[in-house]
Amino acid sequence: MLKSCIKAENAKLKSSVIWILFFIVPIFPAIMGTFNYLGNLDVLKSGWYSLWTQHTLFYTDFFYAPLIAAYASYLWRMEHLNHNWNLLMTAPVSLKNLILAKFIVLFKMTALTQVWIGVLFFICGKFAGLPGMLPGKCIFWLFRGCIGSIGIIALSLLLSMVIRSFSVPIILSLFGSIASLGLVAKGAGYFWPYALMMLGMNANSADDGMMGHYATFLFSVAFFFLLFISAAVIYLKKKDVRSA
Template sequence: MLLRTIYAEFCKLHHSFIWLALIILPIVSAGLGTANYLNNLGLLTDQWYSLWTQHALFYCALFAPALTGVYCAYVCRLEHLNRNWNTVMTQPIPISVMLVSKLSVVSFLTLLTQLFIGILFLISGKLAGLTAPVPFALVYWVFRGWWALTVQAALLLCVALVIRSFAVPVAAGILGGFCGLPALVKGFGVYFPFSLLSLGMCSHHPTEPMDCSAAAFLISSCFYLLLGLTASLLWLKKRDIKTT
């Protein structure tokens, strides 16, 4: 049943603007990061690592959380139109299955985004004339970032389920991304869900390990993932009671 529900969620994405957003926003983010790197070559001398800090600066604080908010808002868009929630909640599908299917689709979209970001980073480095070997740590940055974005998606999906406005989850993502910067700088990044992306992608210190242990990163991310899913499930159950 879960696979069928996930397939149904993917069908909603056919001929949607989501794919355009997935392409354009990462390109803009990579372009800004590369331009900032090229304009500060006197200070940024660590080739790939320096380029990564500039790419991650724009991506982690603005573009990634905003794009995740767009994904979450879109997978809930059809249900919010014309009171379709009443139809959805009367289907013989467990609420938990519907919720997990939506999160799975958003998580897959963030994975595609992360892979695209990695490709754009490699292309940008070659265009910038970098000659050093590409750091293998890029693999860890990309996939840890994907996991952190899945955590963000669980929280933003709750916002998208509760509030009908398409813009609110996007705004919440942007606000969370900007609030995550001071938390990261102050050393509290592991305790704030929107700082986990910067931590996982080593946006500030790519030549060093994460600013927290892998265990702390995993525990914090699992906590916020479960928090988002639980809050969404409770809200959907409340809506189900009203529908029945």
């Protein structure tokens, strides 16, 4: 049943304008990060790792969470329009599967975004004249960013489901991202879902700052995933839908 739900969610994204956002948004930090790197070669001397700091600077701090929130809002917008809530709630599938299907599709989009960021990083590295291939560490940080985004995806799904506006969850996620800057600086990043992705991607740092904290990181990801997905399922069970 879950598979059918995923198929349905995938169909909603086919030929969707959301893919334009998916392609365009990561291009800006890539271009600007590269030019910033080339303009500061006298200070940035660690090659690929220095380029990484410039690519992830701002992008993970401010804009990755709103991008995920935009994906989530887009996915829920269909249900908020044209009385689709009635159709969704009367479909012969469990609420858990409905939510999980949306989660899996969103996670797929986030993972693809990470791949796209990796491709852009490699192209920009070559453009900047960096030797060799992409360092394995950077690929690992991209993967870890995917894991870190799980909490944001779950929270965005919940917010976009409860808040019928398309845009409000996006600005809330920007606030969440900015708040995570302060929390990470205070060492409390593992308690805030928006900060996990930043920590996972080792944003704006050439040295791995997560050594010895993997268990905490994975526990936080699992905790936020279970918390927000359970909240979404319980909300749907208890509250009557507002169909319009």
